[in-house]
Amino acid sequence: MGRFLLLLIFLLPIFSHAQFSVGEFTGPQNSLVVQPSYPGPGQDYTVTLDDYSGGAYGASINWFIDGTERVDLKNNRSITLQASELNTETTIRAVLTTPDTANRTLTTTITPRYLDIIFEPQTHVPSFYKGRALPSQGSIVNTIALLHGTNIPTANLIYTWQVNNEVINGGPLRGQNRISFTTPLGDEVLVSVQVTTTSGEVLARRVVALPSVRPELHFYEVNTLYGVNQKSLSTLLLLGNSVTVRAVPYYLDSRVFNQPDIATWEIDRSVYDQGINPYEVTLQRAQNNGSSRLNFQVQSTTAFLQGVEGSLPINY
Amino acid sequence: MKRLFLILAICLIIALSAIWGYLLFFGAPESTREFFANFNFGNTEETTPIPEPDNSLFEEGEGVSEPTELDALRQLTTKPVAGYAEVIDQASSSTFIYYIEVGTGHIFKLDAITGTEERLSNVTIPNAQLGYIHEDGSVAVVQSAAPGDGELTIVELTGALDTANSFPLIGAAHDFTLTEDREVLYTLKINTGLEGYSYNIETKVTDQIFTLPFREAVVSWGKSGDATHFAYPKADPRLEGYLYNVSNGVLTREPVSGFGLTAKGNNQMVLASKMEGDVYTSIIYIPEKNAVTESNYPIVPEKCLLSEAVTSAVCAVPVDPIPTNGITNWYKGITTGTDRLITISTTEGNDAFLLLIDLQQVSGRNIEAINISASPLQDKLYFQNNLDRTLWLYTI
Numbered sequence: 277m278g279r280f281l282l283l284l285i286f287l288l289p290i291f292s293h294a295q296f297s298v299g300e301f302t303g304p305q306n307s308l309v310v311q312p313s314y315p316g317p318g319q320d321y322t323v324t325l326d327d328y329s330g331g332a333y334g335a336s337i338n339w340f341i342d343g344t345e346r347v348d349l350k351n352n353r354s355i356t357l358q359a360s361e362l363n364t365e366t367t368i369r370a371v372l373t374t375p376d377t378a379n380r381t382l383t384t385t386i387t388p389r390y391l392d393i394i395f396e397p398q399t400h401v402p403s404f405y406k407g408r409a410l411p412s413q414g415s416i417v418n419t420i421a422l423l424h425g426t427n428i429p430t431a432n433l434i435y436t437w438q439v440n441n442e443v444i445n446g447g448p449l450r451g452q453n454r455i456s457f458t459t460p461l462g463d464e465v466l467v468s469v470q471v472t473t474t475s476g477e478v479l480a481r482r483v484v485a486l487p488s489v490r491p492e493l494h495f496y497e498v499n500t501l502y503g504v505n506q507k508s509l510s511t512l513l514l515l516g517n518s519v520t521v522r523a524v525p526y527y528l529d530s531r532v533f534n535q536p537d538i539a540t541w542e543i544d545r546s547v548y549d550q551g552i553n554p555y556e557v558t559l560q561r562a563q564n565n566g567s568s569r570l571n572f573q574v575q576s577t578t579a580f581l582q583g584v585e586g587s588l589p590i591n592y
Numbered sequence: 593m594k595r596l597f598l599i600l601a602i603c604l605i606i607a608l609s610a611i612w613g614y615l616l617f618f619g620a621p622e623s624t625r626e627f628f629a630n631f632n633f634g635n636t637e638e639t640t641p642i643p644e645p646d647n648s649l650f651e652e653g654e655g656v657s658e659p660t661e662l663d664a665l666r667q668l669t670t671k672p673v674a675g676y677a678e679v680i681d682q683a684s685s686s687t688f689i690y691y692i693e694v695g696t697g698h699i700f701k702l703d704a705i706t707g708t709e710e711r712l713s714n715v716t717i718p719n720a721q722l723g724y725i726h727e728d729g730s731v732a733v734v735q736s737a738a739p740g741d742g743e744l745t746i747v748e749l750t751g752a753l754d755t756a757n758s759f760p761l762i763g764a765a766h767d768f769t770l771t772e773d774r775e776v777l778y779t780l781k782i783n784t785g786l787e788g789y790s791y792n793i794e795t796k797v798t799d800q801i802f803t804l805p806f807r808e809a810v811v812s813w814g815k816s817g818d819a820t821h822f823a824y825p826k827a828d829p830r831l832e833g834y835l836y837n838v839s840n841g842v843l844t845r846e847p848v849s850g851f852g853l854t855a856k857g858n859n860q861m862v863l864a865s866k867m868e869g870d871v872y873t874s875i876i877y878i879p880e881k882n883a884v885t886e887s888n889y890p891i892v893p894e895k896c897l898l899s900e901a902v903t904s905a906v907c908a909v910p911v912d913p914i915p916t917n918g919i920t921n922w923y924k925g926i927t928t929g930t931d932r933l934i935t936i937s938t939t940e941g942n943d944a945f946l947l948l949i950d951l952q953q954v955s956g957r958n959i960e961a962i963n964i965s966a967s968p969l970q971d972k973l974y975f976q977n978n979l980d981r982t983l984w985l986y987t988i
Contacts (some may be wrong), residue, residue: 396825403742494925494926558988
């Protein structure tokens, strides 16, 4: 048993290597470190001399950008530059000179590209809402990566996706610039994508933090003639004999929204029967004046975070 | 004694009747000025009258406000409006406002001078929410159900109420507009994105003009189907957005991106806003020069009207600062505010702002201006109040 455990400990790095390939997520193999590794056009980036071994101690450093020496950067170990235009290559060369050794030249090239990551969470927002939906725990997020600045067709590029540092869909995927994943638990999801050529050259890489939110409920008045009044109600003044109110659970998983396990209206804590649409209720004036509290709850019975409850004061 | 009182009373009645009779037939003043001047109370010198506040502009109720020369800012309708256009009648050279009523889709012709209106179309489009009318007044396109996902209907206006003709164009359109060339430009959602189409009303020919690789997009339409259009993913302050232009079917990334990005643009100028940390910031992008400059004024691009000819725009800008999630709450209808109308012009990266009118200060009520348009002579601005979708006019 002891031997087996010892063997397992030695073998663990091999398994982890299979998931987190060093070649996939490290920058070019040289001693100039670029941060961010793959800047976009016009973006500022720093190039730092990686001298962990101390070999450049006492050396003079001359920087050359596209073959032209930048005297103002002389002897700096870290320089900041602005990325050139889209898909325009810039060669950065650092020449290290020490009195007792030969010159050493370190080179890196930067080709700015845009790598856009677009999230389309499959949660509910009303059709009049002009913004984008946000994900909530358990909901599906469709994600698209768009690389601009290469002539290689999407079908010939290799995409490696990670969600919260876990490679998804089994590993690098050729032509797969679209993925779907389920929003994990937590306030934020880290999504990264790396795009490489079929020969393994890394073209771009990005990591984006995607927020995960709780569903929220808002009430709107529905007018028979004019449709939904797009002003959210904080309180409802019932002037006529009846009024129709719609409950809109923003960011609720679309699957739960379409088939809610529980969708209940209450008035002053008494259940009120709704009509065909579980999200709408028509209220009739029962007394000349007074006040009540309208309550609505929608809930999934299998995913406890997929639910929301809210109330609306009514004066009449 | 009693008899004496009776005689005096009769005499008094006769005297009063005589005075009343005289005043009735001979004593009426020739003018109200003469009548009041006769009292001679206090100083009788004439002074310049102080105009009463024109509260009639802002009263709720039927009909439009009574126009006077003072009404630079006027409410034109009390009904919510789905779309409108200023139309010049070719025969009389008179200017009218055509508008589509929310809910019914009925189209009305409004005389902004007299306030009279007539119905041009009794074609009912249930739950009409958004529409456009051609500037020649011959055709309109109306979306029923919710904006963004409703069916489009074309309404041909032939001049007579009973000859208005309509036909459904397509199923649920996501985004649409009507061009000067009588083309309906619209987008349809597909599994892998969004497809843009142009439909020529004359030839009844539909062409696909572009495909976007994402579904949740906002399109800032160009002047015609073959013009440059701008598109970006729908905004949220917590999600990054990117600006693209679509020309001849080719999608090109523009150097504009950011959290909560919204934009509106044409070939001359793109106005965009985004969150820089917790600060709502706006930028002006000149595509021809590939130049991006930060605006000194926070702009909500969706509430701007861009000039097609020069790098200038008219924008409705909120009086109050826009908070971190201000745009989201505005979309949800949680927050409302009031606007100023300003002009923006930019040359060589320097933007100049000119205040046209503070709508709240002048009207005394909250007005959020949306769907701004200008008259052909650029002397009038039309807009809708987002709070009740009524139509307003501001004469510059």
